[in-house]
Amino acid sequence: MPARTDVRRRLTLTLTGFGALTVIVMLLAPLVGSTSISLSRVFDRSIPFSDNVDAQVFFVARLPRVIAAALVGAGFALSGVVFQGLLRNPLASPDTLGVAAGATLGAMLALTAHADFTIFGIGVVPLTSFAGTIGALAIVMAIAFARRRGTSSTVLLLAGIAIGALLAAAGRFIQYFADVTDTFKTVQWLMGSLDVGSYAPIVASLVPFGIACAGFVTLPRVLDLISLGDAAAEARGVDVVRMERIALVSASLSTGAAVSLGGPVYFVGIIVPHIVRLIVGADHRLVLPASALFGASFLIVCDLIARTIVAPVEMPVGIITAIIGGPFFLWLLFRGR
Amino acid sequence: MLEARNVAFGYTRGSRILDDVSVSIAPGSVVGLIGPNGSGKTTLLRLLNGTLTPLAGRVSLDGAALSTMRRLEVAKRIAVVPQETQVTFDFTVLEIVLMGRYAHLGAFAIEGPDDVAIARKAMASTGTAPLESRQFATLSGGEKQRVVIASAIAQSSGILLLDEPTTALDIGYQFEIASLLSSLNRERKTTMVVSTHDLNLAAMLCSELVLLKAGRVLAVGPTKDVLTTGNIRRLYDVDADVVFHPRAGHLTVVPVARAD
Secondary structure, eight states, rough: OOOGGGGHHHHHHHHHHHHHHHHHHHGGEEEOOOSSOHHHHHHHHSOOOOTHHHHHIIIIIIHHHHHHHHHHHHHHHHHHHHHHHTTOOOTTTTTTTHHHHHHHHHHHHHHHOOOOOOOOTTEEEHHHHHHHHHHHHHHHHHHHHHSSSSSSSHHHHHHHHHHHHHHHHHHHHHHHHHHHHHHHHHHHTTOOOOOOOHHHHHHHHHHHHHHHHHTTTTTHHHHHHHTTEEEHHHTTTTOOHHHHHHHHHHHHHHHHHHHHOOOOOHHHHHHHHHHHHHHHHHOOOHHHHHHHHHHHHHHHHHHHHHHTTTTTTTHHHHHHHHHHHHHHHHHHHTTTT | OEEEEEEEEEESTTTOOOEEEEEEEEETOEEEEEOOOSSSSSHHHHHHTTTOOSEEEEEEEETGGGGOOOHHHHHHHEEEOOSOOOOOOOOHHHHHHHGGGGGGGTTTTTOOOOHHHHHHHHHHHHHHHHGSSSSSSSSSSSHHHHHHHHHHHHTTEEEEEESSSTTOOOHHHHHHHHHHHHHHHHHHHOEEEEEEHHHHHHHHOOOOEEETTTEEEEEEEEHHHHHHHOOOHHHHHHHEEEETTTTTTEEEEEEEEEEE
């Protein structure tokens, strides 16, 4: 089977396929909505922008949302791949290490305190949920690093569960004393929304996403080797302790940025890597970029459905990801058996 | 020359798994590590490839301390075959073998045709070529072990450390692995350190033995000198006959009774 040997060829094929899917989805998604617009009018340079309603709807109302969906989908999918590989656990997801509870607590504090200000156009809830994510992971990593020279995946997992439970309890404590409106706002936030409103939050999220991506590009082969076990990876030349740190920091930043932009739609991060593995195999050099592209496309489509299916009412995107993703994954799993 | 000099190691404060152990592995030799469960064989192997750092003493490769070398440099010189290999995701056999090439790849870690050729040759020499596109997880214990050995061969390092490579295998596979290892040593001059509970395998394969008991070296020397009834009694509290077997062409050990 020569098809499985040439990584370069398979990589080109994978990137072309998933890349084309992402580009098509990104171009078509902004065309769909309550006002119908045409792609040719959107890019018609002869009409000034101030008079071109189609272009305004495309660039101002819909494109930011599509870009946000792409970033959030890619961010969760990438950190899902990295957590699954690093913890050698196919059930790991971006929220395995107590991140969900940290992000929720951060958002809840801001919502309950009625804090309402923006920094560089970023709302307070995205900021506090990002801080909550990074804070939770920092505590978990500090515990795991203090315990040993390196990190053991079991220690990391257990520390994550313990810290997650603690932060969730703190969240429930706040919620218990909050009034009903605030609690409802929190619940709404928990279901995720990609209605970012402008390009400012997107631009801001590019900083953590950018740093995370610089880490991710060093990881694919390392994750392949770590899936054989830490000792085996070390014997083949991987500096496991150093690479684990790079992996954890990158995945945390990516998770934090995604949560603050789109809310906790972690399901993308567990399901997309598995769907991609069923298509391209286990090699992380293919899985990592393919997951980013497929995660982006998947969340754009889910958000498209969320904002159109019961229009003018909007469904929370978190509900759609599970309704579409769950059965799709099961179909892939049982296909051909 | 791979050398451990007066090394000590313990996983927790106060307890020593290994104490004052010295071994030198000459190029081209096959050295057996034998000793009861918990005598420190696996720990010594991990010290010898630098994945553990000794609390005292030093491990050196051609004079350079292993602890100062980068993992990539060590991996180009020393490969390891662990007791057992579990894989989390569905990698194929060829993909597993190609992972041995990691230390030789460039920044983007993509193998070229040369790497695939080296991997295929390693699979041919371990009889795993027909398994190339099988999922690693679906193989039998013996097949897995031979694939992992192929992956270690593909690492193209002159030294191979094997931790009980035949423990999980039936006698057919045990024999196959043993002859594979001795042909590797003959044809490629691969230096080997093999930890094992199988004294007959040690007798067949190893030119030298290191006898470990409770973290200390009980005896070290050429196999024919140290594989004796007296040493086996001291090592395992077992009364055994050690006889030269003319058809096998090496010493054989027949355990007779628990020594009291």
